[in-house]
Amino acid sequence: MQDEKLPRREREKRRHRRQMLAAALELFSKKGYHNVSMHEIAKRAEFAIGTLYKFFKNxxxxxxxxxxxxxxxxxxxxxxxxxxxxxxxxxxxxxxxxxxxxxxxxxxxxxxxxxxxxxxxxxxxxxxxxxxxxxxxxxxxxxxxxxxxxxxxxxxxxxxxxxxxxxxxxxxxxxxxxxxxxxxxxxxxxxxxxxxxxxxxxxxxx
Structure with a gap:
């Protein structure tokens, strides 16, 4: 409900962030922290690696x-x-x-x-x-x-x-x-x- 009050661009940004975190959660829980790369997370979330780094520095x-x-x-x-x-x-x-x-x-x-x-x-x-x-x-x-x-x-x-x-x-x-x-x-x-x-x-x- 709170997201609906935000500008469309901000809503999209939050949605993308949630998708990235959901992909990371799935991979971390299955493979462990050390066995997951940022490239894998980006691929699972269906985002370019550069986009992932815009949200998270590492x-x-x-x-x-x-x-x-x-x-x-x-x-x-x-x-x-x-x-x-x-x-x-x-x-x-x-x-x-x-x-x-x-x-x-x-x-x-x-x-x-x-x-x-x-x-x-x-x-x-x-x-x-x-x-x-x-x-x-x-x-x-x-x-x-x-x-x-x-x-x-x-x-x-x-x-x-x-x-x-x-x-x-x-x-x-x-x-x-x-x-x-x-x-x-x-x-x-x-x-x-x-x-x-x-x-x-x-x-x-x-």
Missing amino acids: KEHLYKALMMEKAAEYHHTLSGVLSREGDVLTILKDYISAKAGIFADDVATLRLYFAETRGASFNIKAGLDQDIRKLYDELVEQLASTLEKGIRKNVLRDLSPYYMAVALEGLTNAFLFCWLEDPEQHSYEANAPVIRDMFLKGVMAE
Whole structure:
């Protein structure tokens, strides 16, 4: 909707940029950063190599733009869930489920995101890891704030809200990784109730 208000030339420019990033995402997720060239990206996006360089000065710059854009979308969605008013348990339930929705049709982004956040990617001199880490830390703090509300209302145990947030992130990401490895056997969406039960009730038999 926002793009429609822009001049035609600017809309075209944004559309071309999205096409280039989509092509890069597909190639990076399949072949890895080091095995993809700017020429391959240009060919996949169906643009001249000179046009690609008008948008991105080099492959590192392109990769950073791609990862930051995807990470920002990811954190914006989850932050929106945590910003809602209402019952803490419902918010936590929606938060867990929201992760499935983000990556349901975007396995390529999930693969790259895990490669970056788990340290399996290349070392980016431009500081992408710090930028993504900042986004991630802000999200964890917001999740901790939501958990703290649950503690104040005696809905959750009186534990460190920060470590509870870290634990929930670790649990959901572990299930996402299983889903990435074998989507048919380890559906994240189908396992969302299991995640909620394990986090809120623990694993000890009553």
